[in-house]
Amino acid sequence: MTDLWPENLGEQQFDSPVSIMREQANLLGDKTSNLVKAEVKAGSMDNGHFVYHFYIVAPTLNNYHFLLFTVEHEIELYPLEIYIDEVLGKELGAKEPFQTLEEHRKSIADLFESAAGFRVKQTKRLVFRVSSTEQFLDKLRMILASQRVQQVVSALLSQMSFDEAPIPYR
Amino acid sequence: MTTFLFWNLNQKALQESIYRIADVHEVEVIVLAECTVDPAIILTSLNRHGPDYHYAPSPGCTRIQVFTRFPSEFMPVIVESDRATMRRLKTPTMSESVIIGALHFPSKTYMNDFDQLGASPNFVDLVLQAEEQEGHNRTILMGDFNMNPFDMGMVYANGFNAVMSRTIASQRQRTVQGRSYRFFYNPMWGLLGDSSRGPAGTYFYQPSNFSSIYWHTFDQVLIRPELLEVFEHQKLEILDFDGEESLVDESGKPDKSKTSDHLPLIFELNL
Numbered sequence: 451m452t453d454l455w456p457e458n459l460g461e462q463q464f465d466s467p468v469s470i471m472r473e474q475a476n477l478l479g480d481k482t483s484n485l486v487k488a489e490v491k492a493g494s495m496d497n498g499h500f501v502y503h504f505y506i507v508a509p510t511l512n513n514y515h516f517l518l519f520t521v522e523h524e525i526e527l528y529p530l531e532i533y534i535d536e537v538l539g540k541e542l543g544a545k546e547p548f549q550t551l552e553e554h555r556k557s558i559a560d561l562f563e564s565a566a567g568f569r570v571k572q573t574k575r576l577v578f579r580v581s582s583t584e585q586f587l588d589k590l591r592m593i594l595a596s597q598r599v600q601q602v603v604s605a606l607l608s609q610m611s612f613d614e615a616p617i618p619y620r
Numbered sequence: 621m622t623t624f625l626f627w628n629l630n631q632k633a634l635q636e637s638i639y640r641i642a643d644v645h646e647v648e649v650i651v652l653a654e655c656t657v658d659p660a661i662i663l664t665s666l667n668r669h670g671p672d673y674h675y676a677p678s679p680g681c682t683r684i685q686v687f688t689r690f691p692s693e694f695m696p697v698i699v700e701s702d703r704a705t706m707r708r709l710k711t712p713t714m715s716e717s718v719i720i721g722a723l724h725f726p727s728k729t730y731m732n733d734f735d736q737l738g739a740s741p742n743f744v745d746l747v748l749q750a751e752e753q754e755g756h757n758r759t760i761l762m763g764d765f766n767m768n769p770f771d772m773g774m775v776y777a778n779g780f781n782a783v784m785s786r787t788i789a790s791q792r793q794r795t796v797q798g799r800s801y802r803f804f805y806n807p808m809w810g811l812l813g814d815s816s817r818g819p820a821g822t823y824f825y826q827p828s829n830f831s832s833i834y835w836h837t838f839d840q841v842l843i844r845p846e847l848l849e850v851f852e853h854q855k856l857e858i859l860d861f862d863g864e865e866s867l868v869d870e871s872g873k874p875d876k877s878k879t880s881d882h883l884p885l886i887f888e889l890n891l
Contacts, residue, residue, distance in 0.1 A: 491745075491749065493741065493742065493745045494741040494742075494744060494745055494748075494778055495778075501741070501742075501745075503742075503745060503749075505699075505749075506680075508679075511696070511697075512696040512697070512698050512708065513698060513753050514679065514696075514697055514698060514699070514700070515698065515699040515700065515749055515750075515753070516679065516680040516699075516700045516701070517699075517700065517701035517702075517742075517746060520742055533742070535701060535702030535703065536702065537682060537702050538702075602679060602680045605679040605680070606679055609679065
């Protein structure tokens with residue numbers, strides 16, 4: 451049988467967004483003596499998009515998981531979207547630099563206004579849209595260096611600093 | 621019996637109403653959304669006759685506040701985001717633990733139906749993460765979903781997949797295009813409009829548009845099939861009275877001038 455596959459199949463390899471996320475996740479445990487770690491979990495695929503959640507994890511606090519951000523992309527990897535919450539979005543100014551996407555979402559909102567009659571003002575699902583590995587690393591650096599991350603990690607570490615015996619149930 | 625109260629306070633100082641509802645209904649778990657009152661003030665109000673209630677803080681969730689009648693150690697956080705908190709509930713009197721989730725879903729003011737549909741799988745992933753960690757599906761999820769029970773994000777298989785019928789929910793899951801999705805049972809379908817024993821919804825909105833359904837049931841509780849036996853539908857209620865004062869005006873709508881624009885939800889589990 452004739453081999454129809456090209457010779458250079460798979461030659462062009464690069465770090466996928468999820469592998470970058472996992473590499474960064476692995477580094478957090480080293481910095482906290484594994485008291486606070488990070489995990490990347492695959493999420494529910496929506497409309498064929500790949501979804502990955504980045505959690506901050508405290509294994510000794512009931513395996514506490516905090517969802518820091520979510521990445522969605524199609525099979526082509528880029529452009530991808532990084533979804534963050536309002537607290538982080540406010541800190542990093544996620545709304546202002548991405549008017550194009552906002553306008554796109556607004557146009558959809560105007561077209562498909564809810565049957566309940568609610569007027570959509572603006573989206574609050576804050577998002578960074580990046581189109582390359584370099585841009586992704588840049589946004590990831592902003593998120594991981596944020597005060598929000600400091601606050602969550604510090605809160606978890608401080609809860610581990612005392613060991614309170616459970617109070618008997620009354 | 622364990623009684624739960626969920627209430628979106630709309631950033632109002634409603635600690636007196638919370639105390640009265642908790643007192644009248646002997647509430648054991650109080651879950652509040654849009655709560656801008658210092659938890660210490662709410663605790664002081666709840667504990668005016670003794671140290672009955674405890675604050676169960678969240679390291680990362682800023683949108684939900686939880687108070688419990690048992691020590692908060694019996695309800696630790698296991699999974700969170702800014703808008704959702706998933707907790708394990710296991711008191712010494714319970715034979716097995718359950719997962720209690722609460723969320724404040726983004727508003728229709730800021731998201732259209734399609735954005736809400738797109739966001740719902742991310743919230744469900746938090747539920748699935750908690751269930752994976754705990755090794756069971758005995759989960760209750762309450763909150764201000766900012767969607768009605770019939771909205772796409774609530775019924776979409778990849779969303780909350782919440783159905784109106786116990787019989788259907790009892791099938792545990794449905795398969796769509798080769799993939800399985802666990803059901804939630806949504807008892808709020810039984811409280812829509814005049815079928816409700818109380819108000820016709822939890823939130824009233826009357827736009828000037830052609831399309832309006834007036835009453836919305838944004839505040840909901842969803843139950844996994846594994847917990848159907850411990851959920852009593854007759855004990856699920858939308859409250860319009862806090863035991864001393866009405867929460868609605870003369871026309872029966874939430875009295876926004878005095879209280880929240882959302883009405884509280886109360887339900888019981890036989891845990």
